[in-house]
Amino acid sequence: MSTDKQPASANEAPVEQELYKKRQKIYPREVHGVFALLRNLAMLALLGLFYGLCWIQWNGHQAVLFDLPARKFYIFGWTFWPQDFFFLTLLLIISALALFFFTALAGRLWCGFACPQTVWTEIFLWFERKIEGSRQKQIKLDKAPMSARKFGIKASKHAVWLLFSLWTGFTFVGYFTPIKELWDSMLALTLGPWETFWILFYGFATYGNAGWMREQVCIYMCPYARFQSAMFDKNTLIISYDEKRGEPRGSRKRGTRPAEKGDCIDCGLCVQVCPTGIDIRDGLQYQCIGCAACIDICDDVMDKMGYEKGLVKYTTENALSGKHVRLLRPRVIFYSMLLLLLTAGLIYGIATRVPLEVNIIRDRNALFNTTNEGLVENVYTLKVINMDSEPRTFDVSVTGIEGMKLLGDTEAVRVETGAVKDVLVRVHADPVNLKSRSSEIEFHVESRENPDAKVEENGRFLGPVL
Template structure:
């Protein structure tokens, strides 16, 4: 059986006692610690997180403004039931692709989690990206951690009020831009902004802008770590995917314990490298103490690693007291990268990618629906012919106009009445009433199977074939 890394309950007395008698009971569970004053820290991993966050925000904010021809590059047009993604256009019948893509994302997340824990949460999750953005503005407008604590514990002053007002104004502006951008994926953002400025925006668009503005402001500005602790299900079932070979943020207790206080004491060889400065706790966005072991609240952002490394560098100790490592490495055992769990996720993910690519390559940019006329089963003419009527709905799912030809097979002498060629513009739907006729003498039974063929004249590989029924009189 695969061993799991145990999660510690920080509310328990054992967790409070920590690994050392020098541990301070003031270190509390994030669920009971109230407001968390996050300290700003610089370092290698924070630069990676900061650059990736700015890139993700730029992509989110910028995509709705980019054009692809005469339409937005990414546009989910609900009214027309068209979903434009770069050069491709998808329709409701293609929703199986959405399910497929979501499953790919899920398996990709599982694969990353098995390898490197919750790096998605620390570097790419929208909740973390926007929370760190809000915290960045908080640091710029309210100052360092110690000043924010001092101001909050002191009577309000004019400086405190304007700083907090500026911070919340910045938060609301970010949330507003976030809300407008989100709605811009469903309504062309250029027109949306013009409507907002002229106060002619549609009520539903205004509602959704307000909705996402409010919840962005609440989630990233006020709830923050509470979303990760109490609302995100991923933090609860992540341990199922962890094993002793998973790369996670860990504290090397064998090297750090027992703690030696803030002074640079080197005489006692039994004293560990940890000076109990609690800087790792102060920089943690969820307020945990990584020295208590792996906890479900850890989002793997590595802020504690950069903080601890900065302290180790100042006291001339090796870096990596807190680092990305595995449980087996901490125990001095070898770590295996490939293991059955990882192999299973990899095979499943690659198989789904291959199937998705094959499906997209085989996907025809044409959708046809054929329905028999329900009003009259058939008509008889004076010339002894039988006529059946059908309603053909054709949607051109390509990015260019096509001319199509319609034909029918299945009975001797079966032919179409009227024109059999027609043009359909790109992303247009056209409905046709089609009449098939055949000599009554070839009908040996009341119902025969016939097949309708539709093909593009300029691209014969774009074709559609569908079987239907041709009805006639009952012979006695």
């Protein structure tokens, strides 16, 4: 045993050292250009949507609210119930397919422009730049010994990050609990324990992921980053360095174009702007999130040198090797067809959704009773759920056995929007009309105002066999 342990513990020291080497902090340099602009616009739109949408009201309720305490989802005019889980599944499948589709077509568009990890890291980087200054200043500050000034700068950065994270956590919880009530109870310091917990938990996750983990989330944690290459082919848009044109790289005087050198002046700016700290000139790497920062900065440099742009650019493997680029490939057609089909299905399903659900629960105490008149009686509770956006009045009727009678408050059952009403009914039937111990009967529940809200639900009528 001890001899086995020996090499392992001897290995320990270099492993730990390697760990520190691997966790080198990355200071992405600020970049301007077409793609930086697009990225900033996407960031503003997505963050605006996240922080703003929860404050919009719609017909007296929050426009988008996943009301977990009440087990219903509001999305503008629609109310969804646990029974509508199917639609959520469909929506998730459509989202996954859309991701595959865009990946096959344009590579890691999602990672570079729309992924929450990227978006929040960007905004955290922006705060960092506003407080600590440019990349050079940040590196210098980190190397400097601790001083009152350094402490002040670092403390204010973390304070701003933490405040922003808490606001993010608050907004997140605001999608599950009405945000106005949440805001009021926060001001009055009467937040519930679970809400407080989730605000802190989500806030902490934001702070950790966007402030500290950053590119490590993409490299170590993201499942999509691991399998996205499976959706790539030779016609997929990738960010690539034109090796033929760039090599052999080397520095030179501005305005010159030495014949023995390629167009890459080896300024290293493409490495400095990279949020994951890779060198795009090493070829396609799975760490590349496709943010296109290196394209912007290299185009800038090429402009200054008087060379044509596009040494680093969006291209495809086929284009790089001088082959024809095909946009419509079998996989693209397949993904888009499936996407169209499922989206149409979802829209159709939601449009024709019956805004009423009826559950029938048999009385558990007795299978059946016999009344004084000799009739067989079965007792049921109908749970009538009004999934419409207005209060509705329902009428209940029953069919299935000759001469059967329905007793109870079965007419003009008023159910508020989004409410469940228990309707206790008794069904009477003459035993001579019963053909077996168990007969199938059908309850009909119909809305007076909305003819679409109509449901037939089967039940069992039990009785003796004569």
